[in-house]
Amino acid sequence: MHTFYSPSFRAGAREGFRTFLPLSVGLIPWALVTGMSMVGTGFTPLQAMGMNVIVFAGTAQLGTLPLIAAGAPVWLIVATALALNLRFVIFSAAIAQGFRGLGAAPRWLCGHLLTDGVFATCMTRMLETEDRDWRLGYYLAPSLWSWLLWQGFALVGVLAAGSIPKTWSLEFMATIALMILLLPMAKMRPMLVAAAAGGGTAVLLHALPLKLGLFAGIFVGIAAGFAADHWPKKPEAA
Amino acid sequence: MNAHAFDDATLWLVFILIGLATTLPRASFIVLGSRVALPSVLQRALRYAPAAALAAIVVPDVLLVAGELAPLNPKLAAAGAAVAAASLWRNPWLPFVAGMGVLLGLRWGLGV
Numbered sequence: 001m002h003t004f005y006s007p008s009f010r011a012g013a014r015e016g017f018r019t020f021l022p023l024s025v026g027l028i029p030w031a032l033v034t035g036m037s038m039v040g041t042g043f044t045p046l047q048a049m050g051m052n053v054i055v056f057a058g059t060a061q062l063g064t065l066p067l068i069a070a071g072a073p074v075w076l077i078v079a080t081a082l083a084l085n086l087r088f089v090i091f092s093a094a095i096a097q098g099f100r101g102l103g104a105a106p107r108w109l110c111g112h113l114l115t116d117g118v119f120a121t122c123m124t125r126m127l128e129t130e131d132r133d134w135r136l137g138y139y140l141a142p143s144l145w146s147w148l149l150w151q152g153f154a155l156v157g158v159l160a161a162g163s164i165p166k167t168w169s170l171e172f173m174a175t176i177a178l179m180i181l182l183l184p185m186a187k188m189r190p191m192l193v194a195a196a197a198g199g200g201t202a203v204l205l206h207a208l209p210l211k212l213g214l215f216a217g218i219f220v221g222i223a224a225g226f227a228a229d230h231w232p233k234k235p236e237a238a
Numbered sequence: 239m240n241a242h243a244f245d246d247a248t249l250w251l252v253f254i255l256i257g258l259a260t261t262l263p264r265a266s267f268i269v270l271g272s273r274v275a276l277p278s279v280l281q282r283a284l285r286y287a288p289a290a291a292l293a294a295i296v297v298p299d300v301l302l303v304a305g306e307l308a309p310l311n312p313k314l315a316a317a318g319a320a321v322a323a324a325s326l327w328r329n330p331w332l333p334f335v336a337g338m339g340v341l342l343g344l345r346w347g348l349g350v
Binding site for chain 2: 100
């Protein structure tokens with residue numbers, strides 16, 4: 001394919017990389033913590049890096065680690081990963097126009113590499129630029145850079161964690177990471193309602209078999225957030 | 239060291255399934271193109287899935303010890319320290335230092 005050699009692809013790649021570079025340092029602590037948490041869960045270095053390459057999604061990796069550690073049923077682990085990733089359906093729909101004129105293979109590659117950071121950084125100019133090659137470069141350069149940073153620093157975390165004894169409870173870093181992700185969401189009222197309902201339900205129903213309480217928590221949380229979103233707009237029984 | 243409950247083959251299968259649960263939502267509309275539109279009701283509902291799922295994972299983890307409600311346990315104190323550090327300062331490392339510090343301090347220092 002000529003696309004990758006075209007001058008406009010390279011110009012787009014340079015610009016995308018420059019725009020994203022300062023933001024990308026934020027990935028480093030997350031990759032390190034994810035690497036350490038995977039080892040804390042009991043994965044071998046090969047298993048940890050295998051998960052890192054196959055999944056390439058911090059939230060889904062960190063979120064499923066406690067479930068894998070507890071031996072939760074596979075369908076529940078997958079359903080939870082799916083719930084954590086559903087926001088990408090919205091992102092994917094929002095940025096889809098930016099890939100007009102491209103074939104299926106680059107679209108799958110770009111889809112696999114989609115992250116919150118690149119989405120937020122690149123979407124506007126992806127949509128308003130006419131040059132197809134420029135757009136692809138502008139998206140792929142920061143995406144591939146994110147991928148490299150994520151794999152590299154996760155590996156550092158995996159190797160560092162390998163020399164830390166089990167009594168350090170490294171797996172708790174996954175829980176801390178998930179709480180920090182939740183914090184900015186909980187500043188919006190319907191999100192806070194969704195989180196409170198989801199967490200409360202999961203605690204109340206924790207004794208259910210097959211960890212169904214977690215599943216119920218996700219479900220009740222989504223419903224409660226949706227209800228809270230609509231509540232203020234409804235007039236009081238007129 | 240094998241803290242989790244899966245054998246090697248099952249674990250790799252789980253990785254592949256989680257990988258699919260990650261790549262398919264991401265690639266969905268990028269691959270389909272923008273011909274298909276997402277109903278706005280569904281878009282709004284999807285926004286709450288991550289918050290609900292994160293809370294459903296985290297809250298039982300810090301509130302329960304061996305399946306019982308235990309409001310005064312080291313993990314909850316550590317969670318409090320991590321959240322406080324994250325809300326007070328911008329430094330991305332501090333919540334981890336504070337949380338792990340409190341957890342290990344309580345476990346080792348006080349033997350809780």
